[in-house]
Amino acid sequence: MIKKITLIGSGNVAHNLGKAFLLNGLEVSEVYSRTKTNAKVLAEKLEANYTNNLNELNQESDLYIIATSDNAIEKIANELKLGNKLVVHTSGSVGIEVLKNASKNYGSFYPLQTFTKTHQADFSEVPICIEGNNKESLKALSQIAGKLTNTVNELSSAQRQKLHLAAVFVSNFANYMQVIGEELCEEQQVDFELLKPLIKEVFEKNQTAKAIDNQTGPALRGDSFTMNKHLELLKDKKELKKLYQLISELIGL
C-alpha cells in the first residue's frame, strides 16, 4: 500500500496532484524542485519537507512522482537510485522506458486535464491513465489512482501518446479556433458574445454524438461560393488564409 509520496516538480500538475492526495488522506512527505523557493512554496501547502538536491531525496516514500516538464524527465530519472521503489512520471507524451534506470518498478500516472496552480481541479472528474512495467507496479498505481478518481484507465505508452496528441487538437487547437474568432470579431467591433450560443450548441451536440456526425459548414457542403468570400476576407492574412484552406480541404476529403 502506498502511503508516503514524494513529488518531483512544483508546477501546475504537481500542485494539483499534491493537493488532491492530501484531500484524499494521502501524505506527500517531500517536494523536490531544482528551484528551492518553488519547492518550499508547494511543500508548505502540502505540509511536506522540501529539497532542491536530488541526491538528498528521502528514501522512505512508497511512490515517487516526476511531474516536471517532459524534456527533464529522463535526465532526472537517470539521477535517481530508488532500488525497487515505485517511480512514475505524469507526462502524456513520454514513454515509461525512460524511467528504467531509476528503479525496478516504474510506470506512468497521467491525469488528463488542463491544470493551473490557482484553481484546484476536482479530481473525481479527471481521468487518470496508468501504465506499469509489471503487474505489481500497475496494481499499486490502480489503487492510488482509484483514490482520486472513478475513471482509471490502463493505457500503453503508444495509446497514451496518441491520446495526448488528440488532447492537443481537442483542447489547445480547438481553443485557438476561438482565439481566431475573437480576433476577427474585434477587427469589426462585433461583440463576441453573439457567438456563444453557437459554441454552446456545438459543445452540447458533441456531448452525446460524435463530432464527425455533427460536422457542418461551407467546407463540408463544398460551398465554394461562401469559401471564396471567406478567403477574400482573409486576403491580407497569409497564415490564416492558409489555415482556412487546409482545414477546409481536410473537412472536404
Add this chain to the structure above:
Amino acid sequence: MIKKITLIGSGNVAHNLGKAFLLNGLEVSEVYSRTKTNAKVLAEKLEANYTNNLNELNQESDLYIIATSDNAIEKIANELKLGNKLVVHTSGSVGIEVLKNASKNYGSFYPLQTFTKTHQADFSEVPICIEGNNKESLKALSQIAGKLTNTVNELSSAQRQKLHLAAVFVSNFANYMQVIGEELCEEQQVDFELLKPLIKEVFEKNQTAKAIDNQTGPALRGDSFTMNKHLELLKDKKELKKLYQLISELIGL
C-alpha cells in the same frame, strides 16, 4: 406591422424560422422552393400555401425572406418584383445590395446558429443580426426579430461577414479539431470519452473568459520536445502534420 410572411427556400434555416414564426403568433402565408415537393413538405408544417414558380408568388405578404443557399440569393432577387415590400436574406456572408432590384426596402435577417430540420432551435437563445437599407426596413426587422429572441443586433454587411467567418472558425473548424481527436483515438483503440472532461473544462473556462487568456499547450510554451514527438506520430499523415505545424506556429507568434 409585419403579419404575413413568405418564405423563399425550404432548407434548415427556412424550417426553423418558419416554425419559430408560427410559435410566436406570426403567419407564414406561402413557401417557395424550386422543388415542389420540398415546398409542399414545409408548407404543410406551417399551414401555408406553396409554389415552385417565383412569378406566381403572392404579393400580399409583408415580409419576403430568402433563406436559400448563398449562391442562389442574387439570382432569385433579380427575378422578384416586390415594389416596396420588405425583402431580406438570411445569409451571413452575402451583402444586402444583391437585393436592391427586388424591392425598394431590403435588408438582412441573420439568425446565428446551426440549424437542422429535425431539431427545432429555441430561438429565444439565438442572436438575430439585422441590417436594413433604410430606417423603415430596419425598424420593421427589429420588431419582428424581437418577437423571436431577446438578442437582436444591428450589424453592417461588413460586420456580419466577419462574424460569419468567425463562426466558421469557432464552430465548424473547432468541431473538426474534435473529429481529428476522434480519429487519433480510434487508431489506438482509446476511448474518446477520456477527453470529454478536458473538452468540458475548455468550454467552461471560455464561457467567462477570453480564449486568448486560456490558451495552453506545447505550442504556447514553445515546448519543441513535445511538439517533435507529436510530429513524429503524424509522420505518415502529411496534411495533419502540416495542420499541426501551422496552428502551432500561429499559437507561438
